[in-house]
Amino acid sequence: MALGPPAPVLSEFELLVVLAVLSLDAGAYPLAIADAIQRRTGRKASRGAVLITLERLEDQGLLTSFYGDPTPVRGGRAKRFFRPKPVAMTAVRESLGRIETMTAGLEARLKLR
């Protein structure tokens, strides 16, 4: 068991956001994250909602952000990229673990796989 403060419990949408950040790797900025969630899950994610969640996750110490280089298509404005911190991995693992525990034995009824 790792030492230190326990990782925060993630809500469903927070989980989706963190997973999107992880999958986008170096290209995780709000617009791309919202797109990724919508494309892969079909769930409509507004940029506003993504932004609120990203800032909250940053406040909770799960993510960190930095500014990239300006691009012409953005009117010469920089992107704000988000990166997961190690504790984010723990939080995701624990969240998925909780779901796995709760779905154990229900696979047939829920028609999982």
Add this chain to the structure above:
Amino acid sequence: MSGPLTPSRLVVWLLYRITSRDTADALVGDAAEALHARRDSGMALWWPRLWINGRLVADLAAGLWTLTARVAAGERHVLRDAWRSLRWTPGTSLFALAILAVGMTGAIVTFSVVDAVILRPFPFGSSQDLVRVSGNTANPIVAAMEFAAWRDHVPAFDGLAAYRASAEVLPTASSAILIPSVRTTASLFAVLRARPVLGHVFSADDEQLGRDPVIVISYALWQHLFNGDVAIIGRRVPFKAGPATVIGVMPSGFTFPVVPTQETVQAWTPYIVPANERPEVANGINRYLSVIGRLRPGATREQAGSQMVASLTEVRRAFTFGYDKDWRPMVVPLDEAWFGPVRQWMLLVLWAVVVVMAIACANVANLLLIRSTARVRELGVRAALGAGRGQLMAALLTESLLLSGTAATLGLTASVFGVRVARAALPAGILRSSTIAIDLRVLMAVLAAAFLTGVGFGMVPAWQASRTDAAALLKEAASTMTAGRGRWRTIFLVSEVAFVGVLLVATTLFVSSFVRVVRADLGFGRQNLVAIGPVSGLRGSASDVVRALRQTAGIQSAAVFSGGSAPLIMAAFGGGGAGSRIGRPDRPDLPFVDVAFLRISRDYFGTAAIPIVRGRAFDDVGAAETEIMLDDTAARALFPDRDAVGATLTIAKKPRTVTGITASVRLAGPGSTPEPQVYLPLTPTGGAPQFLVRTSFPAPRVVSALTTTVTQFLPPRTHVDVLLVDDAFRRLTADRRFNAGVLGIFGLVAVFIGAAGIYSVMASVVAQRQREFAVRLALGATATRLRRALLAEAGRHVLAGLAIGLPIAWWISRMFAALLFEVKPTDASPYVIVVGLVTVVGLAAALLPARRAGRVDLLATLKA
């Protein structure tokens, strides 16, 4: 189009304010990129600029949400600090709280009234398709034949219903209960999409002559009169006009019609077209029905109008008499027809309360500004200890929100009583006034108002306080105040005076309009006048009743009349009148004139105090069939070419000589145009007699004696209407009285708040400039000169405020010119009064601080 679109500078500026510059830039960049992506994928955008700004506003909302969440999560101490800080200066805090609470109470009560009476939708299904149907006559009523033609031949209507006001009288052991009711076609319930909670509504079969009478009652009547007995359906209720079977109970809250100034109708009975009005036998157009309809989906009011004209061809051919050249059908949204007039003056009151709130906000903003000026040292210390500008602003804004939140809570508590007072003070019979209450909608509005006012008056002081850096703040603490703060203080004071000016102009206009209404010459004396009847089944003759009335204590004179109603009574309480069109056989070129008939005994004019301007009153005994009198309006309309006295008019095929002309009577009260009126001598067969009585002392004290006298002549347990003409006048002018009263109260509150504002600003100016005054005194200035200089400063602020406020008032007041009586918004007098009043009050408020300036303790101040 290529290249990034530039979003609104305001939106970007706001984004910069609530988040860091880099984050804001990143957000704008995201929006620009998203726009490009949309274009690249071929998605068309009609308003790219609108789209990009919409995205950024959403970002702004998200940013605000994050900010709020951060404050709530991590900075609870902000609230505690705000509370401590408000307690530190209890005087200012309580004063600000009182001003805000008064304003909030007014706003909450006004909003609950306006919301309940006019903002809430009708209690009917899909009410946006409901329309009122009529001709373009002054009174929106139609004839049974016209209704039938429209019902059968206008496809634009999904349904059409006709109705007329009525009343059921239910005799009880001691007296009788009067139930306001409506006679209506069965189609009404379908048109309204209304279903009963119990039983069923009547059908077209019940509209035939000779059917058993049936009645549908309201939920309230069912509860109160029949104790909510489920067995009520099928029971025969012995009404005075004959028993009727209750067949249905409508749901709670249902009523029809929903006219704001009329009494709530409690029962609905079938309307049966009288035999002599059926198209095959009718010999004239008799209009008295109100008609509503439901437009078919997709049909417009214009379509309905043209189809209505077409459908009337038959009727118009048969009855050319009823139609002028410019007659055309009117289809008005029901909501507008019923609420239009009330909505106008209620919204005026709502605007007035918004202005009061603006005054209160400007005032509290100034108080907070003054307070923050006095707190520069504290703010400086906080800044020196590392508080950022955002934190200082948040701290001060929290104080404002705490203040406005507390004021809203206090206001809400006071409003519980205020709403009760408002319900009692509202003009009698305003529909739905019983439903006025503080409900969820009102609560939401209060919450929004509390937040808006909190931010409204807190923003500038917080902004100003957080502007300067720590060192400057600490340095400033020792001296006086910054230029920025002084400028804002002036802005607030001037705008406060401007708002006060706007409100006072409205108050003056409405109060003087109301005074003119009360003093208006109606053509008769309305005080101490009582109208009795009509009565049927008299034992004895009408003159016997008049004789008995004259012998009753407190009666000055009495007269009998029939065929119409006493002045104001019909307009205020409803009822019927007799009218006709008459013309001049000798001058066929002159247009026909619509006149109202009244059959009267000779002493009618004396009792009503209607002056006879020319000629003489007729002899009602000898000349009943040969003489006639006209009022001035009728005389002018019928005889534009000659003196009417001595002329002959043919009424009901009998020639009659005009014996005299009376003054014109405004039958519908002040503001109405006098209708041409014709007086005929009373005949024994002229209809149910009514009595007009003038009392020698206040009429309400004589009512019961009058009732007793008249009921002696009537069968037992008969209800008789004894109505005070003055009551009718009050009813007709109730909206004006209410407006004048409310604006009067608001005006007073505004003057007090305004005076308090000027006082507090001048007091703070004096307190902060003590050192300067001391130096000036030491250099030889006299106390009088200092005082005069301060008064001049206050005067300059007041005049600047008025210079801004009065043109705004002039501009706004033109919009409600229609609500004023014999007063024009462009009259100079209200403006002169307001300038005088505000200047006097303003200078008086500045006098006390100015005197204090002259009494500065020279040595103590300079030593300090």
